Amino acid sequence: MCYARAVDRHLYGEEHTLFRQSFDRFIEREIVPNQKSWNEQGMVDRETWRKAGGGGFLCPWLGEDYGGPGGDFLHSCVVNEGLSRVYESGFAMALHSDIVVPYIHAFGSEEQKQQWLPGCAAGDIVTAIAMTEPGTGSDLAAIATTAVKDGDHYVINGSKTFISNGILCDLCIVAAKTDPDPNNKHRGISLFVIEADTPGFDKGKKLEKMGMASQDTSELSFEDCRVPAANLLGEEGSGFLQLMTNLQQERLVVAVGAQASAEQVLKDAIAYTKERAAFGRPISKFQNTRFKIAECATKVEVGRAFLDELLRRHVAGEHLVKECSMAKLWQTEMLGEVVDTCLQFYGGYGYMLEYPISRAYMDARVSRIYAGTNEIMKLIIAKQLDL
Numbered sequence: 001m002c003y004a005r006a007v008d009r010h011l012y013g014e015e016h017t018l019f020r021q022s023f024d025r026f027i028e029r030e031i032v033p034n035q036k037s038w039n040e041q042g043m044v045d046r047e048t049w050r051k052a053g054g055g056g057f058l059c060p061w062l063g064e065d066y067g068g069p070g071g072d073f074l075h076s077c078v079v080n081e082g083l084s085r086v087y088e089s090g091f092a093m094a095l096h097s098d099i100v101v102p103y104i105h106a107f108g109s110e111e112q113k114q115q116w117l118p119g120c121a122a123g124d125i126v127t128a129i130a131m132t133e134p135g136t137g138s139d140l141a142a143i144a145t146t147a148v149k150d151g152d153h154y155v156i157n158g159s160k161t162f163i164s165n166g167i168l169c170d171l172c173i174v175a176a177k178t179d180p181d182p183n184n185k186h187r188g189i190s191l192f193v194i195e196a197d198t199p200g201f202d203k204g205k206k207l208e209k210m211g212m213a214s215q216d217t218s219e220l221s222f223e224d225c226r227v228p229a230a231n232l233l234g235e236e237g238s239g240f241l242q243l244m245t246n247l248q249q250e251r252l253v254v255a256v257g258a259q260a261s262a263e264q265v266l267k268d269a270i271a272y273t274k275e276r277a278a279f280g281r282p283i284s285k286f287q288n289t290r291f292k293i294a295e296c297a298t299k300v301e302v303g304r305a306f307l308d309e310l311l312r313r314h315v316a317g318e319h320l321v322k323e324c325s326m327a328k329l330w331q332t333e334m335l336g337e338v339v340d341t342c343l344q345f346y347g348g349y350g351y352m353l354e355y356p357i358s359r360a361y362m363d364a365r366v367s368r369i370y371a372g373t374n375e376i377m378k379l380i381i382a383k384q385l386d387l
């Protein structure tokens with residue numbers, strides 16, 4: 001008998017099931033055959049972004065009035081889960097659709113939305129978000145990039161690093177200080193939508209990483225980069241609040257990917273332990289294997305129940321600060337434990353790149369670091385508990 005979930009998923013409706021079938025076909029046709037070359041070139045082909053947009057798989061939650069297909073965040077979860085199922089960790093569809101574009105949708109003016117959202121849904125515009133700098137990541141209020149008003153422009157100066165989609169992006173949301181007063185740390189931050197061909201916006205080198213081989217993570221720099229004041233997102237000084245509002249969904253996106261990855265890793269490991277024999281029997285028959293798999297399956301199923309309930313509440317419009325941090329913390333720690341345990345079942349093959357488990361192991365590590373480190377998640381949870 002194969003691994004079956006004890007927890008039935010009541011989260012999705014029929015429209016999501018149909019969407020999943022359609023995305024599964026897209027995965028088999030457009031993603032799986034390209035993964036090897038994407039891993040080698042360290043980047044997904046731009047053409048595939050356009051095909052994903054054409055299929056309605058980018059920003060699936062976006063309304064038709066802005067060029068989207070008019071679904072909801074659960075359609076995005078279908079995409080996120082589908083990519084995890086084939087171990088595609090570098091095609092940052094979720095970052096684009098569910099992390100960056102929502103800033104424009106939530107805080108942009110009508111004119112900004114009309115200007116950029118249709119291209120984002122079509123895949124003609126690939127987006128990135130640049131918060132982290134060489135000198136600061138967790139302490140967002142300490143960013144040093146500045147934006148100085150000059151007539152009807154802002155002049156941006158500073159450096160960003162570890163920016164996902166950094167090379168491919170056509171549009172980048174950049175956090176910068178509009179008020180350098182150290183007593184005004186949080187209210188001094190603003191978000192700007194910067195087009196990649198703006199003079200003074202330079203894409204630095206693509207960074208060599210431990211995992212996420214097909215992801216074009218890079219440095220970005222801004223040198224006297226003149227950005228029209230019309231590209232300010234919302235009001236000047238509201239950037240920190242905007243980030244704090246939207247970071248909940250970012251954490252949820254990471255949790256969704258981690259949960260789906262853990263499920264796939266476990267499923268494949270169960271199949272492998274039944275096929276691989278040692279000492280005259282399948283390794284699944286050793287007590288150690290059975291106990292370890294039982295532990296992993298328990299963690300995965302408990303995680304699924306928590307996460308699906310959270311997704312249901314998030315889609316219903318609840319603002320869940322504590323719970324989103326808990327999910328990001330718990331699901332990514334759980335993935336780390338499951339992928340490490342499962343890799344061991346493969347023996348030496350688990351260390352070979354041709355086995356997806358080895359890539360899954362390397363890909364998983366960053367989920368405890370980005371979107372706010374897991375230590376920062378604990379700080380937020382503790383604060384929410386009034387500690």
Ligand SMILES: Cc1cc2nc3c(=O)[nH]c(=O)nc-3n(C[C@H](O)[C@H](O)[C@H](O)COP(=O)(O)OP(=O)(O)OC[C@H]3O[C@@H](n4cnc5c(N)ncnc54)[C@H](O)[C@@H]3O)c2cc1C
Pocket residue numbers: 128129130131132135136137138139161162163164165209212217366369370371372373374375376379
């Ligand atoms: C592959 C990858 C992709 C990324 N993509 C993006 C992106 O697209 N856009 C973007 O803006 N950023 C991105 N990041 C950056 C990421 O969000 C940061 O690396 C992360 O927030 C941590 O910041 P830092 O690296 O500066 O670590 P630091 O903030 O220097 O933290 C170092 C260590 O100190 C700990 N620490 C810090 N403060 C505290 C505290 N108060 N209490 C306890 N422990 C603490 C941290 O948990 C960590 O363990 C990406 C990173 C990676 C690796």
